[in-house]
Amino acid sequence: MTDQPSQARPSRADVLWLSAALCVGAVLIFWRLADKSLFPDEAFYYRESIASLPRLINITVYGNFHPPLFYLIFHYIDSVLHLPAPDYRYFTAPFGLLTILATWALAFRWFGSVCAAIAGLVVATQPLLVAMDRLFWMYPIVIALAMVSWWLLLEAQDATGWRRRWLWLGYGTIVVALPYTLYLGSFVVAAQGLYAVVRRDGAWPALAWGIAAALALIPWSWAIRIQLPHGAFPGAAFGVQGLATAVLLMTPPESWTSPTFDSILAALVVIVAATACWLGRR
Numbered sequence: 001m002t003d004q005p006s007q008a009r010p011s012r013a014d015v016l017w018l019s020a021a022l023c024v025g026a027v028l029i030f031w032r033l034a035d036k037s038l039f040p041d042e043a044f045y046y047r048e049s050i051a052s053l054p055r056l057i058n059i060t061v062y063g064n065f066h067p068p069l070f071y072l073i074f075h076y077i078d079s080v081l082h083l084p085a086p087d088y089r090y091f092t093a094p095f096g097l098l099t100i101l102a103t104w105a106l107a108f109r110w111f112g113s114v115c116a117a118i119a120g121l122v123v124a125t126q127p128l129l130v131a132m133d134r135l136f137w138m139y140p141i142v143i144a145l146a147m148v149s150w151w152l153l154l155e156a157q158d159a160t161g162w163r164r165r166w167l168w169l170g171y172g173t174i175v176v177a178l179p180y181t182l183y184l185g186s187f188v189v190a191a192q193g194l195y196a197v198v199r200r201d202g203a204w205p206a207l208a209w210g211i212a213a214a215l216a217l218i219p220w221s222w223a224i225r226i227q228l229p230h231g232a233f234p235g236a237a238f239g240v241q242g243l244a245t246a247v248l249l250m251t252p253p254e255s256w257t258s259p260t261f262d263s264i265l266a267a268l269v270v271i272v273a274a275t276a277c278w279l280g281r282r
Contacts, residue, residue, distance in 0.1 A: 014113050018104050021120030022097055028125065029096045029133045034086035042136045046085050049074040061223045068220070069180040070138040089136045095144035096133030100124050102147035109154060142182040149174045153192055157202035172209040176216050183224075187247060189213050194273070198280040244269045 010018070038046060048059045049071045056075055060068045074088065103123045108116035123129060133140045149171055156167035175192070178185030193210035196203040217224070244266040245252060252261075 008112075010108065011113070014108065014116065017113075017117035018101070018120055021100050021104060021117070021124045024121065025097055025100045025124035025130075028130045029093050030090075033089050033093060033134060034084070036086065038085050038136065042089075043085075045071065045137050046074075046088065050078050051075075061226050065183075065227045066138065067180045067183060068223075069177065070141070070182075085136075089134065092136055092138075092140050093133055095140040096129065098144040099129065099133075099140070099147055102144065102151050105151050106147065106154070109151075138182050142178065142185050145174050145178055145181070146185065146188045149178070149188065149192065153195070153203065153206050156205070157199070168205045168209070171206070172212065175206075175209045176213045179213055179217055180220070184247065186213075194277065195280075198277045 044064075048056055048064065051059060053075065056071055057068065060066070060071060074091070077091065078088075100120055100123050104116050104120035107119035129140075129143070132143070152167050152171040152174065156164055156171055159167055175189050178189055189210045193207045196206035196210070242257075242262040245257070245262045248265065248269070249256075
């Protein structure tokens with residue numbers, strides 16, 4: 001791989017491979033999408049979304065550990081459409097196709113046609129991604145927006161004129177929305193800010209938008225202080241030491257969880273990040 005991305009335009013074959021990946025993904029994601037009733041997590045999110053606004057905020061702050069944007073958007077959508085609950089999956093499922101498209105675009109930009117075709121088909125058929133895309137929740141939205149934000153960042157840093165301005169505006173809109181959709185989106189924003197610090201040339205607006213995203217969370221910080229210590233489960237503690245374990249491993253075996261393991265994993269994360277920054281400046 002070279003330091004500079006490929007500037008080649010997609011060929012007809014590239015477009016055909018992308019179309020194939022999107023078609024496969026569409027079949028797997030949308031096939032009998034609304035046939036089954038909501039599973040427990042979906043039902044919780046749906047119930048919260050259709051509640052009155054005061055009740056919605058109360059549930060979000062005291063009975064949930066996610067930010068409010070997803071629920072607010074679907075609150076207003078439901079107030080207009082009043083669809084059967086399973087049909088709301090049709091609003092979140094298309095983001096699975098956006099993930100395929102953004103992944104293909106990133107792979108094509110950096111690695112070329114073959115890798116782009118493989119990446120698109122892998123994302124289209126990856127069982128966990130397909131399963132998540134078929135449910136009414138915020139995860140397929142955040143995954144898609146994260147991938148699109150990386151593509152916008154890379155395109156914007158090389159663009160000029162009005163195209164550069166519009167790309168950065170689109171990037172900034174997504175970056176501000178990510179943490180308000182899922183708190184884990186903050187790690188995407190932080191990674192992109194670190195990328196901007198390392199690359200600097202042309203990428204500095206990513207750092208500025210990351211700061212803007214952090215500032216935008218300040219009005220909601222009172223709720224975050226209530227949510228995080230409990231994680232919707234009274235008595236559960238929140239600690240910075242185990243953050244890397246929780247984010248990277250999700251639910252590790254009980255025998256692994258210990259302060260020593262958490263510290264080792266956190267140190268490895270720091271080492272990998274520092275090494276990546278060093279390589280990025282070479």
